[in-house]
Amino acid sequence: xxxxxxxxxxxxxxxxxxxxxxxxxxxxxxxxxxxxxxxxxxxxxxxxxxxxxxxxxxxxxxxxxxxxxxxxxxxxxxxxxxxxxxxxxxxxxxxxxxxxxxxxxxxxxxxxxxxxxx
Numbered sequence: 001x002x003x004x005x006x007x008x009x010x011x012x013x014x015x016x017x018x019x020x021x022x023x024x025x026x027x028x029x030x031x032x033x034x035x036x037x038x039x040x041x042x043x044x045x046x047x048x049x050x051x052x053x054x055x056x057x058x059x060x061x062x063x064x065x066x067x068x069x070x071x072x073x074x075x076x077x078x079x080x081x082x083x084x085x086x087x088x089x090x091x092x093x094x095x096x097x098x099x100x101x102x103x104x105x106x107x108x109x110x111x112x113x114x115x116x117x118x
Contacts (some may be wrong), residue, residue, distance in 0.1 A: 002112040007081040011101060014083050015041075015060030016076035018093050025062040026092070027081070028053070029103065031070030039081055039101040040065070040092040076118060077105040 007015065017101055019025055028067035031037060040047075044062070049055075054071040056064050059081050066074070084102045096099060108116065 002108065002115050003057055003078065004056040004116070005064045005079040005081065008083070010083045011081045012060050014094060014097065014099055014101075015062060017097070019060070019062070022093055025060070027059065027062055027064040027101075029064075029070060029079075030067045031073070038092070039103055041094055041101060042091070043093070074105065076113070077107050078112075080104040080106065084100070 015025065018041060022043050026042050026044045026047065026049075027039050028042065028047050028049070029037075029039045041062075047115060049065055052068045053065045054068055056066055056071070056079065058064060064079075064081075066079075080103070081093070082102045083099050084103050086100050087098070092101070108118065
């Protein structure tokens, strides 16, 4: 089955580390300016998810949401959450680790689009 969001091994390892420190997690990517352009990691339930958010799936067992406006722009792609060195959003949990989550993407194949009913 085609997933709308996946994570690299490096991202999965960082998620596991953050879960051991903070417990259950959640991710949100708003597409707003500044910090909102990157996937943000929060303790589960800390960010209120609204009607304008789309649940794309889970990475490392943690739900991943995206604002509807951002989703409309990216719905034809699979999001691949990776990790790079550097400081991310100041409210995202990975910041103190000297890492930040980073979104890569690839366009779905025609077969995947049919499966996802795009």
